[in-house]
Amino acid sequence: MTVLGTGLDTASPEYAENRAALLAKLDELAAEHAKAVAGGGEKYVERHRRRGKLLARERIELLLDPDTPFLELSPLAAWGSASPEYTVGASLVTGIGVIEGVECLVTANDPTVRGGASNPWTLKKALRANEIAYANRLPVVSLVESGGADLPSQKEIFIPGGALFKDLTRLSAAGIPTVAVVFGNSTAGGAYVPGMSDHVIMVKERAKVFLGGPPLVKMATGEESDDESLGGAEMHARTSGLADYFAVDEPDALRQARRVVARLNWRKAHPEPALPEPPKYDADELLGIVPGDLKTPFDPREVIARLVDGSDFDEFKPLYGLSLTTGWARLHGYPVGILANAQGVLFSAESQKAAQFIQLANQRDVPLLFLHNTTGYMVGKEYEQGGIIKHGAMMINAVSNSTVPHLSVLMGASYGAGHYGMCGRAYDPRFLFAWPSAKSAVMGPQQLAGVLSIVARASAAAKGQPYDDEADAGLRAMVEQQIESESLPMFLSGRLYDDGVIDPRDTRTVLGLCLSAIHTAPVEGARGGFGVFRM
Numbered sequence: 001m002t003v004l005g006t007g008l009d010t011a012s013p014e015y016a017e018n019r020a021a022l023l024a025k026l027d028e029l030a031a032e033h034a035k036a037v038a039g040g041g042e043k044y045v046e047r048h049r050r051r052g053k054l055l056a057r058e059r060i061e062l063l064l065d066p067d068t069p070f071l072e073l074s075p076l077a078a079w080g081s082a083s084p085e086y087t088v089g090a091s092l093v094t095g096i097g098v099i100e101g102v103e104c105l106v107t108a109n110d111p112t113v114r115g116g117a118s119n120p121w122t123l124k125k126a127l128r129a130n131e132i133a134y135a136n137r138l139p140v141v142s143l144v145e146s147g148g149a150d151l152p153s154q155k156e157i158f159i160p161g162g163a164l165f166k167d168l169t170r171l172s173a174a175g176i177p178t179v180a181v182v183f184g185n186s187t188a189g190g191a192y193v194p195g196m197s198d199h200v201i202m203v204k205e206r207a208k209v210f211l212g213g214p215p216l217v218k219m220a221t222g223e224e225s226d227d228e229s230l231g232g233a234e235m236h237a238r239t240s241g242l243a244d245y246f247a248v249d250e251p252d253a254l255r256q257a258r259r260v261v262a263r264l265n266w267r268k269a270h271p272e273p274a275l276p277e278p279p280k281y282d283a284d285e286l287l288g289i290v291p292g293d294l295k296t297p298f299d300p301r302e303v304i305a306r307l308v309d310g311s312d313f314d315e316f317k318p319l320y321g322l323s324l325t326t327g328w329a330r331l332h333g334y335p336v337g338i339l340a341n342a343q344g345v346l347f348s349a350e351s352q353k354a355a356q357f358i359q360l361a362n363q364r365d366v367p368l369l370f371l372h373n374t375t376g377y378m379v380g381k382e383y384e385q386g387g388i389i390k391h392g393a394m395m396i397n398a399v400s401n402s403t404v405p406h407l408s409v410l411m412g413a414s415y416g417a418g419h420y421g422m423c424g425r426a427y428d429p430r431f432l433f434a435w436p437s438a439k440s441a442v443m444g445p446q447q448l449a450g451v452l453s454i455v456a457r458a459s460a461a462a463k464g465q466p467y468d469d470e471a472d473a474g475l476r477a478m479v480e481q482q483i484e485s486e487s488l489p490m491f492l493s494g495r496l497y498d499d500g501v502i503d504p505r506d507t508r509t510v511l512g513l514c515l516s517a518i519h520t521a522p523v524e525g526a527r528g529g530f531g532v533f534r535m
């Protein structure tokens with residue numbers, strides 16, 4: 001055994017300070033999560049209940065196996081959207097839960113938010129959910145009740161929104177089951193959700209599935225009709241054949257959905273691992289590790305020791321490239337290779353170490369976990385001359401062409417190309433989460449404001465114009481503030497640049513749920529297939 005020790009002094013003032021700062025951020029986060037749960041607010045929730053309907057999360061709860069977790073994804077979607085401002089959560093709930101013992105990707109429209117209509121953030125969130133289902137081979141269950149496209153923002157969603165229906169049929173073609181349960185409105189484009197799903201359940205006198213409602217039909221053909229005869233559950237179950245199952249009410253529909261999943265004969269590619277040993281140290285201590293000021297480095301082994309089974313970690317190349325810690329461990333029984341930034345900056349040695357380590361994980365079919373706290377690749381004459389570009393490129397090449405599943409957690413800084421090399425969002429990690437202590441941007445706010453100022457000064461000099469130093473100071477402060485706010489986790493989560501902001505104490509559980517979902521699909525590393533490694 002190679003159990004990690006700890007040097008964390010839980011009695012130190014730094015620890016107390018870090019912990020207090022993180023707890024304050026967690027309070028803010030909880031307030032934003034509460035907004036997503038509140039949906040359209042009291043008035044619309046009340047109205048929904050008066051109609052005898054269940055809320056989106058209540059539907060999910062009845063769908064899932066009792067007392068099993070639901071890993072909700074992107075709960076902060078649309079956070080920070082302004083003019084128009086969309087409700088936090090983007091009128092859609094998505095996540096991974098267990099139905100009849102099968103891990104499924106569940107989506108549920110929130111009809112209390114503008115009739116469950118899809119705005120640009122809803123679309124992004126739905127497409128991300130489909131991506132997760134596809135990559136991990138998770139059956140998809142869609143709980144449908146939506147006013148379709150959010151009409152005022154139709155220009156943002158109509159054309160890209162077609163991908164929703166394409167995704168459903170591609171999932172089906174890949175043999176991944178899709179189930180639609182229709183609780184209410186599912187008209188126009190929305191009619192293709194049941195239309196493209198393998199299995200369809202509709203609720204009596206509630207489901208409305210038609211290409212055009214009665215007014216549109218009247219306009220188009222002059223025909224008189226009503227909702228029920230055009231698209232009711234009974235009509236679709238008895239006449240059109242679009243509904244496979246007719247449910248008498250919402251709980252009945254959810255019960256039938258569970259029966260459909262029970263009969264999918266769905267098997268995971270990898271068996272469940274044996275029950276793991278917990279870490280030797282308390283997860284609560286994760287709150288005191290990351291300093292409020294990200295310029296102060298911290299030892300990522302303190303984090304690893306609180307995440308992995310038995311705190312057991314076999315470090316790879318511990319004496320080489322010290323600014324990146326790499327090594328092997330298990331997490332909830334699943335093998336993982338971990339890459340964690342130690343001192344912030346990535347140098348040539350770290351980049352080469354990372355590329356080699358990623359290749360090894362691919363040879364052994366071991367998923368990779370990236371723990372971010374990097375300010376990027378080292379700049380400066382010495383480093384440029386030493387080949388930092390080609391070495392960073394090696395790492396980015398390895399990350400891009402690696403085919404084992406990747407998980408990313410932004411603990412602290414995730415700046416510049418370091419975000420890419422550590423498998424940032426654009427590098428398709430299977431899942432990416434941020435701690436409230438994280439920050440991500442092209443560079444730090446002060447550096448960015450400083451660079452802008454130097455460029456502006458040089459530009460003025462080139463034109464022979466005087467430079468206003470007072471205005472410059474004001475501009476710098478403004479830019480710094482803007483970049484700072486745009487680099488915060490809630491802002492980035494609002495834009496769907498991660499799958500959620502999590503409590504550091506939940507990291508092991510969240511990653512365990514992800515690893516379990518990931519092992520539904522075969523884990524196969526790339527044996528070759530990397531780009532040209534520039535030596």
Ligand code: COA
Pocket residue numbers: 113114115116117146147148149150151152185187188189190
């Ligand atoms: N785009 C934008 N806003 C929408 C919307 C849409 N597609 N559908 C509903 N809303 C808004 C409503 O204007 C209303 O806003 P308000 O409360 O500020 O007045 C709010 O959402 C609730 O709608 P309401 O009609 O009161 O809810 P409902 O539960 O009685 O009915 C629908 C819900 C979806 C059946 C109904 O709103 C509807 O038919 N909407 C239009 C559907 C449509 O044609 N979509 C285009 C398909 S591509």
